[in-house]
Amino acid sequence: DVKVTQSSRYLVKRTGEKVFLECVQDMDHENMFWYRQDPGLGLRLIYFSYDVKMKEKGDIPEGYSVSREKKERFSLILESASTNQTSMYLCASSPRGGTYEQYFGPGTRLTVT
Amino acid sequence: DQQVKQNSPSLSVQEGRISILNCDYTNSMFDYFLWYKKYPAEGPTFLISISSIKDKNEDGRFTVFLNKSAKHLSLHIVPSQPGDSAVYFCAARPIYFGNEKLTFGTGTRLTIIP
Numbered sequence: 001d002v003k004v005t006q007s008s009r010y011l012v013k014r015t016g017e018k019v020f021l022e023c024v025q026d027m028d029h030e031n032m033f034w035y036r037q038d039p040g041l042g043l044r045l046i047y048f049s050y051d052v053k054m055k056e057k058g059d060i061p062e063g064y065s066v067s068r069e070k071k072e073r074f075s076l077i078l079e080s081a082s083t084n085q086t087s088m089y090l091c092a093s094s095p096r097g098g099t100y101e102q103y104f105g106p107g108t109r110l111t112v113t
Numbered sequence: 114d115q116q117v118k119q120n121s122p123s124l125s126v127q128e129g130r131i132s133i134l135n136c137d138y139t140n141s142m143f144d145y146f147l148w149y150k151k152y153p154a155e156g157p158t159f160l161i162s163i164s165s166i167k168d169k170n171e172d173g174r175f176t177v178f179l180n181k182s183a184k185h186l187s188l189h190i191v192p193s194q195p196g197d198s199a200v201y202f203c204a205a206r207p208i209y210f211g212n213e214k215l216t217f218g219t220g221t222r223l224t225i226i227p
Binding site for chain 2: 102104
């Protein structure tokens with residue numbers, strides 16, 4: 001059974017803190033993605049990676065960075081958290097090619113106070 | 114610029130009836146479309162997909178219809194069941210080789226009334 005796990009389900013951080021969100025997949029997928037979900041805005045792509053040490057900006061990369069040192073792990077970093085980064089963060093993975101279906105983790109609800 | 118739009122934020126349907134969720138897109142380079150279902154506090158799960166070379170794809174109670182000329186797709190759920198209550202996202206992928214990104218719509222919250 002395919003599995004994408006995220007390090008925390010709920011996280012509360014203070015403005016200005018550096019925040020790390022971790023995502024691990026056990027399906028040997030090449031592609032990994034970070035999205036945020038906000039009411040009325042749907043899922044918006046922050047960053048994605050199609051290989052180890054490779055990354056590309058999505059639609060809303062400002063204020064975020066990512067790291068992919070191993071194939072199974074993709075980290076999202078908020079360099080200096082701000083209140084407008086309060087959101088649900090979703091990680092996904094997919095195999096290269098194929099049906100383009102992405103497999104999602106359970107999400108991390110981040111609150112920045 | 115919202116390339117994939119779901120104009121109905123919410124929809125309520127009686128149990129046993131048909132649920133129809135709609136999605137419009139603007140980018141003519143999209144060639145593959147997917148529907149995802151999301152329960153609260155869970156990640157989205159894949160439901161059904163359709164390639165642009167087809168106009169219909171069926172999987173049990175779920176059918177997706179694609180009208181390329183109108184840049185419109187719809188998801189039909191028949192019959193609707195209480196467990197179908199969730200947020201539904203449509204997503205699209207462009208034809209460019211090597212582009213594995215999906216563009217998601219804003220979602221429609223479906224409530225099935227027992």
